[in-house]
Amino acid sequence: MPPAERKSLPARFEPGDRVRVKELPNLYYSRTQMYVRGVIGTVAVCTYTDLKPEDEAWSRDDAPYEQYYIIRFRQKDLWAEYPFDKDTLQTELPDSWLEPVTA
Template sequence: MSAAAAPKLEFSQGDRVHVKDMTPANHHRTPWYIKGRRGVVLEFIGMYVNSETRAHGDSGMPELPMYRVEFEQTHLWFDYPESQSDKLWIDLYEHWLERDE
């Protein structure tokens, strides 16, 4: 994470978002089970190197905004067998998120 000031951020705490349902050919770290799923932004956690381009020999610059997003387990898994209040947290780059109205 860099100490550099963040540019204009697309999302803020409490925003309802969904994860883009896409599978680009390049390396990416958005697991299949959250693609297309709805969650809530917990916080902006900082600017991070872009691992998607860095995996292809690039410097990974510029850094990108990353957010911690919370998902309800009952929304992710059909018939989730455990407690209905359980959550899943994952940190995602801004370009994977879309605002839910």
């Protein structure tokens, strides 16, 4: 468990919020799948705070922790011509990979 005294960035989202995954370039390492980039989903769960993978991979242990979320996507939003309306996909992303969807 990450130590409690760690500096954590404030969580910007809560369950139910609509978010878009940013389309950032890969800087050597990322755990944000290509297939979710630019896609809008909904925050399903706030999980834990931790270093983001890009910092962890470079041993930037002094970087601030971030809130992680489980994001739920409609399969129809992820894949063109996906035929089943109800199907969904969930995956986990850190706060800085997400941007709010206002409209």
